[in-house]
Amino acid sequence: MAGIHASESIHPFIPKDLILPDYVPILLSQSTILTVYGCASLLVVSFIWILAGRFPKISKLDKLLMCWWVFTGLTHMILEGYFVFTPEFYKQKNPTYLAEVWKEYSKGDSRYVGRDSAVVAVEGITAVLEGPACILAAYAIATRKSYSHLLQIAIALGQLYGTAVYFVTSYLDGDNFAVSPFYYNAYYIFANSFWVWIPSLIVIRSWKTICAAVSTQEQKKRKTR
Amino acid sequence: MAGIHASESIHPFIPKDLILPDYVPILLSQSTILTVYGCASLLVVSFIWILAGRFPKISKLDKLLMCWWVFTGLTHMILEGYFVFTPEFYKQKNPTYLAEVWKEYSKGDSRYVGRDSAVVAVEGITAVLEGPACILAAYAIATRKSYSHLLQIAIALGQLYGTAVYFVTSYLDGDNFAVSPFYYNAYYIFANSFWVWIPSLIVIRSWKTICAAVSTQEQKKRKTR
Numbered sequence: 038m039a040g041i042h043a044s045e046s047i048h049p050f051i052p053k054d055l056i057l058p059d060y061v062p063i064l065l066s067q068s069t070i071l072t073v074y075g076c077a078s079l080l081v082v083s084f085i086w087i088l089a090g091r092f093p094k095i096s097k098l099d100k101l102l103m104c105w106w107v108f109t110g111l112t113h114m115i116l117e118g119y120f121v122f123t124p125e126f127y128k129q130k131n132p133t134y135l136a137e138v139w140k141e142y143s144k145g146d147s148r149y150v151g152r153d154s155a156v157v158a159v160e161g162i163t164a165v166l167e168g169p170a171c172i173l174a175a176y177a178i179a180t181r182k183s184y185s186h187l188l189q190i191a192i193a194l195g196q197l198y199g200t201a202v203y204f205v206t207s208y209l210d211g212d213n214f215a216v217s218p219f220y221y222n223a224y225y226i227f228a229n230s231f232w233v234w235i236p237s238l239i240v241i242r243s244w245k246t247i248c249a250a251v252s253t254q255e256q257k258k259r260k261t262r
Numbered sequence: 263m264a265g266i267h268a269s270e271s272i273h274p275f276i277p278k279d280l281i282l283p284d285y286v287p288i289l290l291s292q293s294t295i296l297t298v299y300g301c302a303s304l305l306v307v308s309f310i311w312i313l314a315g316r317f318p319k320i321s322k323l324d325k326l327l328m329c330w331w332v333f334t335g336l337t338h339m340i341l342e343g344y345f346v347f348t349p350e351f352y353k354q355k356n357p358t359y360l361a362e363v364w365k366e367y368s369k370g371d372s373r374y375v376g377r378d379s380a381v382v383a384v385e386g387i388t389a390v391l392e393g394p395a396c397i398l399a400a401y402a403i404a405t406r407k408s409y410s411h412l413l414q415i416a417i418a419l420g421q422l423y424g425t426a427v428y429f430v431t432s433y434l435d436g437d438n439f440a441v442s443p444f445y446y447n448a449y450y451i452f453a454n455s456f457w458v459w460i461p462s463l464i465v466i467r468s469w470k471t472i473c474a475a476v477s478t479q480e481q482k483k484r485k486t487r
Binding site: 161184194209 | 379380382383384386387406408409411412415416419420423424426427430431434435469472473474475476477478479480482
């Protein structure tokens with residue numbers, strides 16, 4: 038539709054006619070970017086696993102959930118928070134690691150580098166509201182708060198809602214934002230799938246736990262009458 | 263940016279350069295549209311209020327909540343469902359009442375008639391998932407299901423998330439979609455505000471109820487050990 042611009046070849050993203058003035062190419066390799074994210078995550082998870090073990094009566098599943106909540110909370114706040122509050126990340130002359138992450142991820146979904154409003158809105162809600170709430174959820178599990186399961190459901194449903202908006206808007210806009218089927222499947226589908234099946238499992242588990250607690254309490258109420 | 267088109271004057275919406283081929287002007291007056299919606303809603307609410315009274319031990323607040331859930335559920339499924347699945351509503355030669363509603367509402371937010379992806383995605387999730395869930399919530403309150411409060415929280419949080427995406431995307435896209443300040447305030451702000459403060463109150467109330475039930479049950483658990 039739009040005429041072919043001279044500027045089109047300066048970035049690797051799809052659609053080709055996406056205009057990104059002053060785009061600075063990716064410097065880090067895919068393996069470096071993924072290794073740093075992987076190692077940092079492993080470090081966080083190991084630390085939380087050890088820390089969680091110091092709280093009394095924590096099951097292995099709860100320790101695992103604490104690791105997940107801190108991992109996803111830090112991902113929301115640091116990675117996604119950086120994206121939300123750094124609109125010009127792709128122009129940085131000496132790009133930070135976080136800028137490189139989002140340029141790399143944009144190969145799977147150029148709406149990031151193109152700053153699509155739906156993506157920024159969902160990431161904003163995720164980074165600002167859900168990120169801190171995830172850390173609170175880990176704390177609530179460790180200290181056995183009465184709102185622990187409820188908070189986990191609330192955040193997990195928020196993650197599912199955000200992912201739904203993310204996928205549906207892409208579908209409505211033509212689903213043509215990936216450089217190749219490899220990046221489409223690896224970044225857009227596979228990486229995001231963790232924020233579909235893990236929150237789903239958490240909702241199911243915590244939903245059952247709360248319903249059981251509520252119905253037990255109501256039965257006792259009736260008995261004591 | 264885009265040159266002024268001959269077609270621009272054929273619709274009343276803002277921005278003026280929004281292109282709506284074959285747009286059919288609104289036939290019904292604002293008062294007719296609002297009166298029909300108001301009367302239909304009053305009829306539904308009255309019917310649910312009477313029906314709710316036939317269930318045993320239902321408090322006035324629960325009756326009121328049942329009315330709200332059925333009202334909002336039918337609004338989601340009928341009004342918003344129509345919008346989602348009728349992309350060409352503004353072209354209808356003999357427009358239905360529902361087409362008129364969305365042409366009228368678009369005076370406050372032209373992203374509806376312009377079929378903005380974020381709006382369609384949020385409305386799709388609301389109509390397809392939340393609409394039926396609202397009716398289930400009313401049923402759960404009437405029959406005192408153990409999941410009643412949990413379901414109310416889940417839907418109310420979904421409504422709040424959807425409204426947040428709705429407002430944030432508009433802000434990011436320049437917040438210039440209303441014909442005049444009157445329509446901006448009456449439709450975009452005032453009408454939507456009900457889906458902010460009512461869900462907020464519901465979340466607070468049901469959250470407290472569940473936390474109380476969970477902590478009572480845990481105290482009893484400890485005593486019986």
